[in-house]
Amino acid sequence: MTPPPGPAARRDKGLVRPYVVTxxxxxPTRNTFDLVTLVMAHDDxxxxxxxxxxxxxxxxxLGGALSVAEIAGHLMLPVSVTKVxxxxxxxxxxLSTRAPIPSADLPEAQILQEVLDGLRARL
Amino acid sequence: xxxxxxxxxxIVPPSVPPAPSDxxxxxxxxxxxxxxxxxxxGHFAVGKTTFVGxxxxxxxxxxxxxxxxxxxxxxxxxxxxxxxTTTVAMDFGRLTLSDSLVLYLFGAPGQQRFTRLWQDMxxxxxxxxxxxxxxxxxxxxxxxxLLEEHGLPYAVxxxxxxxAPVHPDEEIREALDLLPETPLVTCDxxxxxxxTRALITLVEYLQSLQSLRAGTAQEYV
Numbered sequence: 001m002t003p004p005p006g007p008a009a010r011r012d013k014g015l016v017r018p019y020v021v022t023x024x025x026x027x028p029t030r031n032t033f034d035l036v037t038l039v040m041a042h043d044d045x046x047x048x049x050x051x052x053x054x055x056x057x058x059x060x061x062l063g064g065a066l067s068v069a070e071i072a073g074h075l076m077l078p079v080s081v082t083k084v085x086x087x088x089x090x091x092x093x094x095l096s097t098r099a100p101i102p103s104a105d106l107p108e109a110q111i112l113q114e115v116l117d118g119l120r121a122r123l
Numbered sequence: 124x125x126x127x128x129x130x131x132x133x134i135v136p137p138s139v140p141p142a143p144s145d146x147x148x149x150x151x152x153x154x155x156x157x158x159x160x161x162x163x164x165g166h167f168a169v170g171k172t173t174f175v176g177x178x179x180x181x182x183x184x185x186x187x188x189x190x191x192x193x194x195x196x197x198x199x200x201x202x203x204x205x206x207x208t209t210t211v212a213m214d215f216g217r218l219t220l221s222d223s224l225v226l227y228l229f230g231a232p233g234q235q236r237f238t239r240l241w242q243d244m245x246x247x248x249x250x251x252x253x254x255x256x257x258x259x260x261x262x263x264x265x266x267x268x269l270l271e272e273h274g275l276p277y278a279v280x281x282x283x284x285x286x287a288p289v290h291p292d293e294e295i296r297e298a299l300d301l302l303p304e305t306p307l308v309t310c311d312x313x314x315x316x317x318x319t320r321a322l323i324t325l326v327e328y329l330q331s332l333q334s335l336r337a338g339t340a341q342e343y344v
Binding site for chain 1 (some may be wrong): 153155160184185186191220226239240323330
């Protein structure tokens with residue numbers, strides 16, 4: 001007997017091929033997405049005209065900030081596909097991003113110390 | 124209904140899964156400004172997912188990537204006739220460490236070396252924790268070599284499995300051919316405190332490497 005399809009089963013099946021979702025593209029329009037780039041949605045942009053995938057992404061992101069990896073995980077999309085969608089939505093003004101580490105203004109030593117303090121506080 | 128959708132390699136049109144019943148928790152605090160990542164790596168069934176799960180404040184997430192011939196590096200699939208797609212997966216979790224800082228833990232096996240996903244994971248990572256199993260120490264070499272190729276510093280945590288042989292540290296160091304400065308700890312991936320301690324050991328090591336580099340740089344000023 002086949003067990004009823006759960007979330008795990010859904011992930012393995014699909015109607016839509018990745019290249020359809022990305023309109024045939026394998027790279028995003030901008031190469032600025034790290035797995036931990038933080039993404040924020042602008043709630044003043046219309047969602048009409050967006051593809052189902054982009055609309056789902058916007059609905060997810062309108063709830064609050066998430067990393068690229070989390071968006072891919074929640075939507076069960078491959079990271080590469082997610083990045084293409086994110087690139088389009090940044091271009092259209094629906095989303096903005098924050099680089100993983102604000103470049104030179106936060107030295108590595110300080111970040112490591114903050115990570116260490118945060119971990120020790122959890123003990 | 125779902126069973127009628129069977130079609131390999133495709134994508135289910137995404138829908139936003141309902142937020143967890145505790146309401147919040149899925150999204151980052153508004154004050155978060157910086158995100159950093161640490162990799163949790165090791166061979167199959169060494170406890171990576173368990174480790175990430177016991178530390179993460181969110182239910183661990185998984186992303187899967189279909190690697191097809193068109194998108195893959197040629198040498199990775201050379202000689203594997205008829206095999207056109209491979210699924211690679213990574214599990215990850217999140218720890219908010221302060222109002223402004225969040226840490227992501229990415230767990231993935233070493234055989235993903237040629238994939239874009241592995242590139243994505245290693246790029247910008249602070250370092251890696253290698254999980255090892257005393258019953259299969261030799262299986263850790265692959266991933267340690269991979270980290271060295273990427274220049275990513277690491278510490279080794281022996282995940283203690285019930286009934287697995289306990290060896291003195293010196294023997295494990297020798298078996299894994301560790302450098303004298305590479306930290307080696309024992310942990311229980313199921314235990315939050317034990318897993319946190321293993322991460323702390325790694326970050327202390329990263330800190331020592333960092334101050335070493337800073338010291339060297341000073342000399343040339």
